[in-house]
Amino acid sequence: MSKDFYKQFILPYAGIIVKICRAYTDSEEDFQDYYQETCLQLWKSRNNFKGNSKWSTWVYRISLNVSLSLLRKDKKINKNSNELPEISGDLHSEENPFNSESLKLLYSAIKKLSEADRAIILLYLEENSYREIAEITGLSSNNIGVKITRIKKKLKELLDGKIY
Numbered sequence: 001m002s003k004d005f006y007k008q009f010i011l012p013y014a015g016i017i018v019k020i021c022r023a024y025t026d027s028e029e030d031f032q033d034y035y036q037e038t039c040l041q042l043w044k045s046r047n048n049f050k051g052n053s054k055w056s057t058w059v060y061r062i063s064l065n066v067s068l069s070l071l072r073k074d075k076k077i078n079k080n081s082n083e084l085p086e087i088s089g090d091l092h093s094e095e096n097p098f099n100s101e102s103l104k105l106l107y108s109a110i111k112k113l114s115e116a117d118r119a120i121i122l123l124y125l126e127e128n129s130y131r132e133i134a135e136i137t138g139l140s141s142n143n144i145g146v147k148i149t150r151i152k153k154k155l156k157e158l159l160d161g162k163i164y
Contacts, residue, residue: 005046010039013059016126020060023110023122024067030074038066053135060128060136064119071115109158113151120144121151 010017021034042062049058110118116137123133130141130148137144 016059017063020063020067024071034067038063041066068115109155117151120147124148
């Protein structure tokens with residue numbers, strides 16, 4: 001991967017990649033693996049980008065696909081583990097985007113959602129429109145609206161301690 005590609009097509013969108021990879025990983029090591037694989041897949045698939053959507057949409061799609069693929073692979077390897085480990089790393093450092101307790105709780109709740117719901121709520125939290133979320137996930141805009149309402153309700157129940 002060239003430095004120019006990294007500077008122009010990955011660095012400006014690193015926030016997207018980081019948020020998606022963080023939501024699907026439980027350790028710093030896994031996060032690094034997911035991040036690197038996403039960057040590699042963006043580089044490998046760069047010629048497949050037709051420009052029919054924004055580059056950020058492409059980054060979301062690749063990030064989600066890589067994270068979901070690696071998550072499924074990890075689940076096959078770790079079938080015996082039913083626990084959700086806590087978010088790792090120094091949660092009190094200024095550089096860590098997960099340093100607030102409420103954000104930590106939110107991400108813990110998000111990790112309890114299904115893979116598809118997790119993807120939708122992450123895109124919603126990034127303030128993507130229903131149309132953009134639909135484009136990335138392959139669902140209809142109307143379906144996205146319904147799903148987001150249900151996901152919000154489930155997250156509220158999770159955060160209120162009604163679901164474990």
